[in-house]
Amino acid sequence: MQYEEVATTEEGNLVINVGPQHPATHGVMHLVITLNGETILKVEPHLGYIHRSIEKMCESLSYRQFIYSTSRMDYLSAHINNHGCALAVEKGLQIEVPERAKVIRVLMDELTRVASHVLWWGAMAMDVGALTPFFHAFRERELINDIMEETCGARLTMNYMVPGGVMADLHPDFVRKVKDFVAFFRTKIDEYDTLITHNVIFQGRMKGVGVISAADAVSYGCTGPVLRACGVKCDIRKLSPYDGYEKLNFEEPLETAGDSYARYLQRMRELRESLSIIDQLIDNIPEGDFQAKTKAVLKLPKGEFYSRVETARGEFGVYIISEGGLTPYRIHFRSPGFNNLAALDHMARGQKIGDLVAIMGTLDLVIPDIDR
C-alpha cells in the first residue's frame, strides 16, 4: 500500500527497490527509492531483515555471557563493542582494571579500527567500480586477522574483553608482529593514495556528492567519521576518554567539506592516526596482570549504567538497567550505523542514482549493526 502511494504521488516518478538479497546473506537491507528520471527524490530504508533481537537475548544472559553477542552486531569492530560492554559492567561493579589490560585493550581497539577502515576502503572502491583495491585491502587485513587469531583465538568474533580485563595475556609474538605490520602498512597506505585517493575519476565521483551540513548531521544523530567530515569534534576518545586514551598523544583529524570525498579523506587520516597510537603503545606495554580478580558470579547493584566508546563507525553506547539480579533487567545498545543510515535520505536527495551506492559506501554501513 505504502509503495503505491509513493508511486502515484506524481506523474512520471518511478519507484525502485534496491535489495533485499537473500535473507541468509550477511547484510540485507531494502531501500525503496523514488526516482524522477535519474534523480533521486526520496530514499526510504526498510530494516528488520536480519533482526536477531540481541538486546532481548541479553536480558536472559549473565553479565559475563552477554558480551559475546555484541561481537555479532558490528562485526568489523567486534573488539570495540566488547570493550564498551566490559566498561559498562566494570562501572557497575567498580572494578579497577590493571594497567596492562588497559593498554592491551587500546592496542586491540586500534588494530580493529585499522582492520575495519581497510576493509571499508576496499569496499568503498568496489562500490564506485574499482575491483582490485578490494584484494589489496584484504591482503593487509589478513595480517591483522592473523595477529588477532594468535592472541585472541578468533579472527572476527573475538570475545576477548571480559569484565576486569582481557581473556588471555598477549601472545609472545604479538609485539614483533604488530611492529612488522605497522611498518609494512605505512607503505601500503601510500599505495592506497596512489591507486584511489589521487585518482581524478574517483575524485570526480566523490567531490560535491552527498553533501550534509554540520547542523543536519548533528540533528540526524550522526557520529564518527561521518560527523567529523562535517567539521564537528565528536571523538569519544577525546571527549570522554576511557582506558588510558587521555594519556595518549593523538590528534582528532577533521575535514570540513561534508561531502563524500571529505568522509573518504577523514577515514584515511584516521588510519594514520590509529597507527601512531599503536606506535606509542607497542613499546610501552606495562608488566602486570592482564585481568583483575573478579567474583565467579557477577551481580551489578541496582541502578543504571552507561558507557560509550568510539568504534570505527562512531559512538557505541551500552545502557544497562540492573535490578540487582544475575541478569540485566534491560540492555540497550546505541549503534552508530543506525543513525548514520538516517542521514542517507538527506544526502541522496537530488543526486543521481549512480551516486547512491557511492554515498552508502562512504557511510560505512554494517547492516547487522543497524538491525541488531
Next chain:
Amino acid sequence: MFIVDYIKTVYSTCKSLLSGMRLTGYYFFHHKEIITQQYPDVRLVMAERFRGEVVMTHDEKNEHRCTGCTACELACPNATIKIVTKQELQPDGKKKKALDTFVYHLELCTMCNLCIMACPTDAIKMAQTYEHSVFDRNQLTKKLNAPGSKLMEGVE
C-alpha cells in the same frame, strides 16, 4: 583560459591513471607478493589459541579430568553443553557424583571460550580444527568423554 584548464585536467587525469596502472603493473610482475593459498592441498596450521571446537583431554590411561560440576554448562550462553551425571560407588562405600556423558552441541556453539575459562579442573580445551561441515546435523552433537573413560585420580 578554458583551454588551459581543460588541458590541465586531461593531463592530471592521465597522470593519476598511469600512476595507478604502474602500481598494478608492479604487482603483475611481482608474483611473490601475491598470497594465494592452494587450500585443499596446502592446509594452514592454525594458531595455538585458535578456537575450533571444544574437546575433552584424555591421557594414555583413558582418564579425563571432568568431575561433572556443570560449571561449563552454567557458563555457556547458548546451552551448548549438557552434562549428564551418575552416582558412582566409592571403595569406602560412599556414593559420589561422577560424569556419565558430556554432550556437546557443535551446531549451537559460538566458540566464545567461556566454558574453558569456567572449568576449575582444566578438563576441556579448544581444539584447532576448522572443517566442521557434515551431511547430517546429528553428527554435530558430540559426546566428548571417550567410552570407558574414568576420572583421573587426584582431581577433585
